[in-house]
Amino acid sequence: MKAAQVIMETGNQAAALAVKYARVDVVPGYPITPQTSIMEAIAAMVERGELHARFIPVEGEHSAMAAAVAASAAGARVFTATSANGLLYMHEVLHMAAGGRLPVVMVNVNRGIFAPWTLWADHQDSFSQRDTGWMQFHCSSNQEVFNTILQAYRVAEQINIPIMVNYDGFAVSHCLMPLTLPPQEDIDRFLPPYEPEWRLDPAHPSSFSNVTNAPEYAPFRQMLSEDILAAIPLVKQAAREYQEITGMWDGDTIDTYRLEDAEVVAFAINSMAAELRLTIDTLRDQGIKAGLLRPRLVVPFPAEDIIAALPPNAQVMVLDRNYNFGHPGGILAAELKSALFGRRNDITVKNRVMGIGGLDLSHRFMAAEILAMMEDNA
Amino acid sequence: MATSIKNLPDNEQVLSGNGACGGCPATMALRMVGKALGPNAIMLLTPSCSVASMGMTPKLGYNWPCINVCFATAGSSASGITHALEIMQEKGRLKGELPTVFCWVGDGGTYDIGFQALSAAAERNDNMIFFCYNNEAYSNTGVQRSGATPRGSFTTTTPRGKRQPKKNMALLMLEHHIPYVATATVAYPGDLYDKVVKAKSIEGLKYIEILAPCYLGWQFDMPETVQMSRMAVRCGAWLLWEAENGKITFNNPTSAIISGKKAPEPVNDYLFKQGRFKRLLQGPDADERIAEIQGDIDREIAFMRERAKIVI
Numbered sequence: 001m002k003a004a005q006v007i008m009e010t011g012n013q014a015a016a017l018a019v020k021y022a023r024v025d026v027v028p029g030y031p032i033t034p035q036t037s038i039m040e041a042i043a044a045m046v047e048r049g050e051l052h053a054r055f056i057p058v059e060g061e062h063s064a065m066a067a068a069v070a071a072s073a074a075g076a077r078v079f080t081a082t083s084a085n086g087l088l089y090m091h092e093v094l095h096m097a098a099g100g101r102l103p104v105v106m107v108n109v110n111r112g113i114f115a116p117w118t119l120w121a122d123h124q125d126s127f128s129q130r131d132t133g134w135m136q137f138h139c140s141s142n143q144e145v146f147n148t149i150l151q152a153y154r155v156a157e158q159i160n161i162p163i164m165v166n167y168d169g170f171a172v173s174h175c176l177m178p179l180t181l182p183p184q185e186d187i188d189r190f191l192p193p194y195e196p197e198w199r200l201d202p203a204h205p206s207s208f209s210n211v212t213n214a215p216e217y218a219p220f221r222q223m224l225s226e227d228i229l230a231a232i233p234l235v236k237q238a239a240r241e242y243q244e245i246t247g248m249w250d251g252d253t254i255d256t257y258r259l260e261d262a263e264v265v266a267f268a269i270n271s272m273a274a275e276l277r278l279t280i281d282t283l284r285d286q287g288i289k290a291g292l293l294r295p296r297l298v299v300p301f302p303a304e305d306i307i308a309a310l311p312p313n314a315q316v317m318v319l320d321r322n323y324n325f326g327h328p329g330g331i332l333a334a335e336l337k338s339a340l341f342g343r344r345n346d347i348t349v350k351n352r353v354m355g356i357g358g359l360d361l362s363h364r365f366m367a368a369e370i371l372a373m374m375e376d377n378a
Numbered sequence: 379m380a381t382s383i384k385n386l387p388d389n390e391q392v393l394s395g396n397g398a399c400g401g402c403p404a405t406m407a408l409r410m411v412g413k414a415l416g417p418n419a420i421m422l423l424t425p426s427c428s429v430a431s432m433g434m435t436p437k438l439g440y441n442w443p444c445i446n447v448c449f450a451t452a453g454s455s456a457s458g459i460t461h462a463l464e465i466m467q468e469k470g471r472l473k474g475e476l477p478t479v480f481c482w483v484g485d486g487g488t489y490d491i492g493f494q495a496l497s498a499a500a501e502r503n504d505n506m507i508f509f510c511y512n513n514e515a516y517s518n519t520g521v522q523r524s525g526a527t528p529r530g531s532f533t534t535t536t537p538r539g540k541r542q543p544k545k546n547m548a549l550l551m552l553e554h555h556i557p558y559v560a561t562a563t564v565a566y567p568g569d570l571y572d573k574v575v576k577a578k579s580i581e582g583l584k585y586i587e588i589l590a591p592c593y594l595g596w597q598f599d600m601p602e603t604v605q606m607s608r609m610a611v612r613c614g615a616w617l618l619w620e621a622e623n624g625k626i627t628f629n630n631p632t633s634a635i636i637s638g639k640k641a642p643e644p645v646n647d648y649l650f651k652q653g654r655f656k657r658l659l660q661g662p663d664a665d666e667r668i669a670e671i672q673g674d675i676d677r678e679i680a681f682m683r684e685r686a687k688i689v690i
Contacts, residue, residue, distance in 0.1 A: 025465045028458060052469065054461040059498035063454030066447060066495065070422070070458035073445055075466060078458075093448050200443040200459065202418045202477045208445040212435040 002183035004246070009179045011172035014142040015081065015107045015165075016041035017179075018149035020051045021187045022105075025076035025194075028056040028067035032086040033119050034169035035109040039081060061086035065093035065106075072102040073208060075199035077153065080104070083169060084111035084125045091129065094162070098133025098224060100209050103156035103163075103194075105149060110270065110321075111169040112357040120358020121168040123270065123322040126298075127331045129164070133224050135231060136299040138269040139167040142177040144250040148296070151238040154191050159231050161224070166298075170358070171271040182246040190245050228300045235297055253302035254309060255294040258284065262291025262311050266370060267336060268319040269295055272355060276319075278363035283370065290370070295332075303339035310347055317373045318351040319366065329353060350376060380568035380629070387413045396439035398431035401600040403564045403590035403607065404511040405431060408440070408482065410567045411509065414574035417441060419478040420463075422456050424449045424492060426484035427518045427592075428511070450491045452481040453499035456506040464505070478578055480507040486516045488587075489525035489547050500554035503582040507574070510547065510585070513592035521595040528615070530671050532654045533595070539658045539667070543674045549685070551585040552621050558582075560620035563589035565607035569629055573620055580622075589616045597653025606651065614642035614675045617682055626686035636683050645672045 009017070015038050019027065027046070029039035045051040058064045061082050068078045082090065087108050097104045112118040113125050126136060137152060139145045145167050152163040167173065200208065212220070232253060239252035257277050259265065264283065266276045273294035283290035293309060293316075295302055310316065320330020327334060333351035340347050350373045355361040391412025398405040404427055421442040423429050429446055433439045447455040460479045466472040483492060488510035496508060515533050516522040522535040529543045552559045558580050562570035570588065577584035591606035593599065598606055610616040611631060618629040627633075634640035646668065649655040658667045 025469070026458065026462050028454070052465070054465045056457055056461055056504075057502070058454055058457070059494060059501075062448075063451060063457075063495045063498060066451030066454040067458030067461075070445065070447060070451075070455035071462035072458075074420070074459045074462035075471070076462035078462075093451065096448055200420050200445055202420065202443055205417075205438065205441050205443050207432065207435060207438045208443070210432065210435045210438070210444065210446050211429065216435050 002185065004183065005181045007179050007181065008176045009142060010037070010174050010176055011142045011145050011167055012037040012109070012174065013041055014146040014179050015149060016045065017181065018146045019079045020045055021184060022077065022079070022150055022153050022191055023193070024051070024053050024079045026054050026056065026068070026071040026078045028058045028064040028071070028080050030058050030061050030064045030082070030086065032061070032083045034111060034173045035081045035083040035086070035107065038107060061089040062093060065090040065097065068104050068106070069093055069097045069100065069102055072104050073100065073200050075196050077194040078104055079106065081107035081109065083109045084113050087125045087129060088113060091132070094129055094132040094134055096209065097162040099220065101160035101224070103153070103160055105152045105156055105163050105165065107149070108164050108166045109169045109173045110166050118357040119169070121171060121321070122356045122358070126164065126166045127322045130299055130331070133161070133228065134299065135161055135163045135228060135297070137163065137165045137296055138298050139165060139172070139250070139296070140271050140274040140294065142172060142175070142179050143248065145172065146179060147242060147248055147250055150187060150191055151235070151242055154238045155231055155234045157194055158234050159227055161228060161231060166270065168271040180248065186245050190242055232297070232300055232302060251294070251296050253295065253297040253305045255296055256309055257292035259291035259293055259309060260311065261289055262314060263289040264291070264370065264374060265310060265314045265316045266290065266292045266319060266366070267316050267332065269298060269332065270321070272319060272321060272361045272366070275361060275363050276366055279367045279370065282363060282367045301335050301339060306336070306339060307343050310344060313346045315348045315350065315374065317370050318349060319369070320351060320353045321355040323353055380566065381571050383567050386410070386567070386571055389413060389416060391415065391417065391441045393439050393441055396431045396433060398427070399594060399600070401593050401603040402427070402431065403513065403592060403603050404428050406564045406603070407511055407570065407588045407590060410570045411574050412441070414571050415478055415480065415578060418475060419480055420445070420459055422447055422452055422459070422479070422481045424452050424483050424487035425518065426487060427513070428482055428484070430518055449487060451495050452483045452487055452492050453495035453497070453508065456481050456508070457499045457502065457504040460505045478507060479505065480509060482509050482511065484518065485510060485512040485514060485524045485526035488512070489545055497554065500551060500556050500583045500585065503556060505581055505583070507577050507584045507586060510587040511590045512587055513590040513595055514544070515592070515595045517592045517595045528671065529674055530655055530658045530667055532657055546678065548585065548587050549682070552624065555624065556583045556585060557623055558584040558621070560586045561589070561616070561618055562586060563607045563611060563616055563618070565604045565611065566618065569618060595654065597656070598651055609648045609651065612643045613645050613648045614679050615645065615648060617678065619682065625689050626682070628686065635679060636686070642675070642679065645675055
């Protein structure tokens with residue numbers, strides 16, 4: 001049996017390597033900071049023959065997603081990646097991917113959105129695509145990026161729903177971290193070749209995404225809504241089987257740290273949640289029973305797992321790296337409150353927005369924020 | 379000599395019973411295209427009359443697998459499909475002759491909202507046939523102006539007649555250095571058929587634009603579609619040509635106009651047949667406006683005559 005290999009790589013290289021391990025067929029790509037180095041790495045792997053795939057250098061993200069969607073409909077396993085305004089430019093085609101039930105997997109390297117321009121991370125880009133019918137993972141480390149892309153293909157192709165794998169620009173995309181690469185045979189066992197139930201095939205002429213009347217349209221939309229929720233057990237199963245094969249575990253729908261007896265729970269996603277582990281340790285050293293709950297899966301929102309995991313009477317401090325315009329605070333807090341309402345009346349939810357446009361989120365800063373939130377009785 | 383309409387193959391890819399208007403030139407042209415392409419093809423459509431007339435889910439009036447894509451994406455979507463088919467064949471997952479990937483798109487999806495994706499697909503020279511059926515307006519949404527609407531034409535968004543000339547889209551495509559560009563129209567079905575057969579045999583991006591006189595948008599009598607198409611060619615408002623690897627050849631009867639053997643018919647008869655020019659023709663400055671339109675036509679004939687001489 002071949003052993004796993006450990007290398008030092010950036011988050012973007014980890015994503016490109018996952019694409020290679022997934023034996024993806026077609027990759028339309030367009031550069032945007034901080035995603036660009038994924039596309040460069042894939043173009044190079046295809047050119048060197050390390051990845052037997054087609055790289056299509058399209059002229060924009062709208063076309064990148066269009067080519068990905070169409071290639072998927074033709075029966076190929078596809079990948080693309082983007083950030084910020086590139087993701088926004090894809091918007092209508094994201095809806096087509098989900099409505100068309102095409103298992104596209106895409107990386108979005110989180111970056112704040114225009115206007116004004118910023119290059120640095122926050123989560124407004126992916127949250128603004130929350131209602132497109134895509135599933136969304138949010139990752140906090142390079143290894144988790146690699147692992148999650150492979151799990152995403154597995155789940156997407158089981159339930160025919162596209163999946164977006166998100167992680168923070170620069171903090172993850174450009175930082176070197178140790179990366180364990182399992183043997184290819186192990187990944188091949190975990191992720192079998194894509195065999196679509198249906199594809200564009202002249203032997204079976206039929207229309208795809210043609211005009212419908214309401215009696216056809218409404219059931220399509222309802223099925224999508226139901227199936228996104230039905231994906232949650234598949235996410236858990238994929239994480240478990242991936243662990244059995246590779247020994248690696250990032251959590252399934254959620255990841256927790258020192259949560260069991262926590263009275264104060266930090267609730268956040270992406271790289272800030274990795275940093276929050278240090279915050280939790282600091283608070284514990286000060287005698288505060290602190291813990292962390294990090295949703296890995298954000299769409300569908302893993303409400304049942306969160307409800308089950310939160311300790312009794314916890315104060316949950318939601319640290320949002322996005323705005324929920326029209327409401328005070330951020331979108332994660334709104335999602336959490338919606339999940340808890342009528343189910344866990346013992347839980348208090350407090351919320352602050354921070355880290356917008358890449359403002360630094362050190363463990364000390366977040367510890368101070370959580371302490372201040374504990375004092376806040378508004 | 380173009381293939382005679384009597385000798386076209388019997389296969390029908392456009393099935394009987396669809397939602398097109400009587401005398402619809404796009405459907406007529408698609409029928410000819412189907413005879414040339416045969417059944418082993420994948421069709422991409424963007425929002426347009428041909429979508430509105432293909433039948434509602436789950437019915438389908440075209441005998442191909444058909445995918446409706448986002449409006450601006452015919453070029454990039456077809457790139458995705460053609461690369462997918464090729465790589466799946468390389469990997470042994472598809473056997474036999476690969477289907478022809480073709481876009482069937484109106485002038486809006488070609489000249490305007492779809493221009494960027496088409497231009498990029500052409501610059502990459504991805505393997506597909508891109509058909510533009512050009513009815514010179516956004517007919518499907520009720521006749522609004524497009525980049526293909528000729529000067530002087532009434533549309534619902536140019537209520538006093540369009541002030542600008544149309545683009546020379548086929549020539550723009552030629553300057554993408556693609557292996558095959560052709561223009562055609564429904565009055566010359568054999569010419570269209572031959573061009574599609576030729577395009578099918580060539581690797582890379584092939585662009586074929588078909589003038590499609592639309593009775594609703596152009597405001598003529600429904601049975602006169604083919605006659606309008608013929609008049610457009612005879613007066614030089616539509617030029618029939620093809621270019622293989624950049625070398626332009628004119629087809630009859632345009633070739634006679636270009637060579638000077640035959641003068642183009644004056645544009646007046648063509649304009650007076652169409653309600654879309656009626657307000658212009660009844661206005662106090664009618665002579666001046668007609669002269670402008672004739673000027674646009676003369677300019678294109680002169681320009682294409684000279685452009686065809688450039689063979690590098």
